Amino acid sequence: MANTETPRSLTRPAHVGSVVIGGGAPIVVQSMTCTKTEDTEATAAQVRSLAEAGCDLVRVTLPHKGAVDSFAAICAQSPVPIVADIHFDYELAIAAARSGAAKLRINPGNIGSWDKVDAVIEAAGENGCAIRIGVNAGSLDKAVDAREDLTLPEKLVASSVEFVRHFEARGFGNIVLSAKAHDVPTTIETYRALSRELPQVPLHLGVTEAGTPQQGTIKNAVALGVLLSDGIGDTLRVSLTADPVEEVPVAWGILQSLGLRRRGPELVSCPTCGRTQVNLIPVAQEVERRLRMLDKPISVAVMGCVVNGPGEAKGADVGVACGKGCALLFRKGEVLRKVPEDAIIDELFKEIDAL
Amino acid sequence: MANTETPRSLTRPAHVGSVVIGGGAPIVVQSMTCTKTEDTEATAAQVRSLAEAGCDLVRVTLPHKGAVDSFAAICAQSPVPIVADIHFDYELAIAAARSGAAKLRINPGNIGSWDKVDAVIEAAGENGCAIRIGVNAGSLDKAVDAREDLTLPEKLVASSVEFVRHFEARGFGNIVLSAKAHDVPTTIETYRALSRELPQVPLHLGVTEAGTPQQGTIKNAVALGVLLSDGIGDTLRVSLTADPVEEVPVAWGILQSLGLRRRGPELVSCPTCGRTQVNLIPVAQEVERRLRMLDKPISVAVMGCVVNGPGEAKGADVGVACGKGCALLFRKGEVLRKVPEDAIIDELFKEIDAL
Numbered sequence: 001m002a003n004t005e006t007p008r009s010l011t012r013p014a015h016v017g018s019v020v021i022g023g024g025a026p027i028v029v030q031s032m033t034c035t036k037t038e039d040t041e042a043t044a045a046q047v048r049s050l051a052e053a054g055c056d057l058v059r060v061t062l063p064h065k066g067a068v069d070s071f072a073a074i075c076a077q078s079p080v081p082i083v084a085d086i087h088f089d090y091e092l093a094i095a096a097a098r099s100g101a102a103k104l105r106i107n108p109g110n111i112g113s114w115d116k117v118d119a120v121i122e123a124a125g126e127n128g129c130a131i132r133i134g135v136n137a138g139s140l141d142k143a144v145d146a147r148e149d150l151t152l153p154e155k156l157v158a159s160s161v162e163f164v165r166h167f168e169a170r171g172f173g174n175i176v177l178s179a180k181a182h183d184v185p186t187t188i189e190t191y192r193a194l195s196r197e198l199p200q201v202p203l204h205l206g207v208t209e210a211g212t213p214q215q216g217t218i219k220n221a222v223a224l225g226v227l228l229s230d231g232i233g234d235t236l237r238v239s240l241t242a243d244p245v246e247e248v249p250v251a252w253g254i255l256q257s258l259g260l261r262r263r264g265p266e267l268v269s270c271p272t273c274g275r276t277q278v279n280l281i282p283v284a285q286e287v288e289r290r291l292r293m294l295d296k297p298i299s300v301a302v303m304g305c306v307v308n309g310p311g312e313a314k315g316a317d318v319g320v321a322c323g324k325g326c327a328l329l330f331r332k333g334e335v336l337r338k339v340p341e342d343a344i345i346d347e348l349f350k351e352i353d354a355l
Numbered sequence: 356m357a358n359t360e361t362p363r364s365l366t367r368p369a370h371v372g373s374v375v376i377g378g379g380a381p382i383v384v385q386s387m388t389c390t391k392t393e394d395t396e397a398t399a400a401q402v403r404s405l406a407e408a409g410c411d412l413v414r415v416t417l418p419h420k421g422a423v424d425s426f427a428a429i430c431a432q433s434p435v436p437i438v439a440d441i442h443f444d445y446e447l448a449i450a451a452a453r454s455g456a457a458k459l460r461i462n463p464g465n466i467g468s469w470d471k472v473d474a475v476i477e478a479a480g481e482n483g484c485a486i487r488i489g490v491n492a493g494s495l496d497k498a499v500d501a502r503e504d505l506t507l508p509e510k511l512v513a514s515s516v517e518f519v520r521h522f523e524a525r526g527f528g529n530i531v532l533s534a535k536a537h538d539v540p541t542t543i544e545t546y547r548a549l550s551r552e553l554p555q556v557p558l559h560l561g562v563t564e565a566g567t568p569q570q571g572t573i574k575n576a577v578a579l580g581v582l583l584s585d586g587i588g589d590t591l592r593v594s595l596t597a598d599p600v601e602e603v604p605v606a607w608g609i610l611q612s613l614g615l616r617r618r619g620p621e622l623v624s625c626p627t628c629g630r631t632q633v634n635l636i637p638v639a640q641e642v643e644r645r646l647r648m649l650d651k652p653i654s655v656a657v658m659g660c661v662v663n664g665p666g667e668a669k670g671a672d673v674g675v676a677c678g679k680g681c682a683l684l685f686r687k688g689e690v691l692r693k694v695p696e697d698a699i700i701d702e703l704f705k706e707i708d709a710l
Binding site: 063138140182239241249250275301310311315 | 418440494598624
């Protein structure tokens with residue numbers, strides 16, 4: 001695979017429990033629970049599902065004091081570091097820091113005062129927590145939002161720079177920054193500016209309110225793909241209006257498509273066309289289904305014809321190029337044998353298992 | 356919406372029937388039939404479905420002489436210009452040009468000789484056809500493929516430049532160029548180089564063998580998103596191993612996400628989280644389903660909470676921010692009224708219909 005990537009911008013590492021964000025570490029995948037935090041069992045189960053799906057970190061909201069005990073129990077049971085999602089109430093942020101959160105996500109613009117922000121910084125420092133400064137187009141600081149001389153990306157950047165300078169002036173550098181909007185051009189412009197203005201700060205990429213799985217996958221893949229391909233971004237969350245577990249393979253798919261991080265096998269399969277002489281769609285679907293159960297970072301090609309098939313299948317670790325009633329089976333560019341149509345999948349997996 | 360786009364690179368327009376590719380025209384969406392071309396009725400029906408889904412052009416394979424009559428009938432019935440997909444046999448290309456094709460897609464590397472390519476160019480010129488020069492990593496010219504001093508993107512570019520120079524030297528400029536690979540970094544690097552080396556030539560973007568709908572959507576959105584955001588690309592085809600009609604909303608979604616072209620309404624909906632107090636996923640899904648029936652280029656927000664909800668909903672033409680048992684209904688930033696949970700969707704569509 002060609003490596004077209006700009007060198008990644010080297011940010012200062014943030015330490016989130018055992019996970020490092022930035023500083024050249026692999027890009028961190030995260031998501032967020034959507035259960036009630038007070039329901040310890042349901043939330044802990046969703047955290048485990050997200051970790052199994054490939055989340056390095058999981059965010060859990062701490063919406064009020066009544067959920068602090070559950071939050072602490074969830075942190076204690078979690079296989080991955082937990083990020084506390086806090087809005088408005090600085091005392092909840094302090095409680096989260098003391099209850100096992102590895103990172104606090106706050107928007108300093110809605111915490112109420114610099115004194116309260118400083119109390120959160122102090123509690124984070126004492127408890128070894130990182131802080132994500134989470135600026136959001138939907139809840140901008142009122143003074144900044146009112147400025148008519150700034151575009152939306154400029155407002156997001158101005159707010160971000162002000163907050164980061166405040167944290168750094170207090171000697172607190174264990175930070176990650178996000179500045180989310182719901183449209184792709186604003187997201188791209190904002191993060192490019194943040195990477196220029198605050199090159200030292202690890203960036204958390206995301207598009208808020210990206211929508212249902214199809215539209216949301218497209219918006220996230222375009223925005224995050226453009227930024228990651230620029231070398232920008234240290235952690236990411238794909239937001240979909242769906243079960244959060246569905247967000248994780250999309251995040252991994254984006255990273256994998258750019259060769260930035262790999263989890264499990266890759267399937268290369270062609271669109272069918274009028275040249276195809278086998279029913280390729282169910283073959284590709286069944287191969288995809290069986291590959292999901294494998295951890296090997298291999299590439300597998302399922303091709304429908306003899307025009308581009310052999311050439312493309314050649315680049316894969318294992319592949320088939322299907323003709324009329326049969327297929328050629330390839331391994332690392334060499335034809336192994338011809339197999340009959342009804343044995344294509346089994347023969348393919350024999351070779352995959354042998355790798 | 357912020358406009359972060361690099362100015363689009365201004366290519367020479369290619370004329371494909373009534374459709375213009377390049378020269379500042381809107382980016383053209385296309386796909387390809389997967390029916391047997393000899394089955395005139397099935398293929399003509401699929402062409403219509405693709406056109407209704409939003410294809411400006413449809414490609415149909417012409418695999419052998421026995422399909423020429425069907426191909427001509429399909430062209431005659433089609434609501435959009437038809438592109439003939441030709442491999443190996445220059446006589447089929449000539450037959451397609453005479454049978455109503457508006458564009459011929461050939462890979463000069465597998466046509467056999469320059470004389471045969473020239474015969475195709477002559478037939479295209481006489482019949483007012485454009486030609487897409489379709490280079491493909493899976494079927495590279497053998498001499499170029501054998502060069503060990505070139506990377507794969509360099510091989511794709513070298514082949515492309517050679518072919519384009521040949522066409523232009525013959526005085527034939529009604530061309531579009533593609534150079535497809537199945538991986539995203541190769542695609543990005545190749546098209547960036549093509550745009551630099553051949554700035555006059557309209558580019559057809561695509562990733563071959565991108566895979567099943569989820570993986571294929573991600574790979575296409577990342578590769579095409581990066582290139583379109585660079586200002587590169589005049590037409591695109593999203594390839595998925597699926598019914599080709601499924602490719603079209605993905606293509607439109609990519610264009611829409613970057614603000615490049617708009618078809619129908621946009622839904623902004625949040626990921627749910629532990630703060631959400633209504634069951635948002637079915638609400639968003641039902642709103643998405645009903646919006647599909649509308650043509651209006653409006654944006655609609657469906658938000659699950661009071662933290663980011665009102666701010667984000669404000670940016671939409673119409674939106675709801677849901678609280679406990681009710682929602683606030685917004686129109687262009689103003690709160691209209693509070694509506695009970697079971698009336699959210701109906702009240703939202705009352706406002707949409709009134710726009």
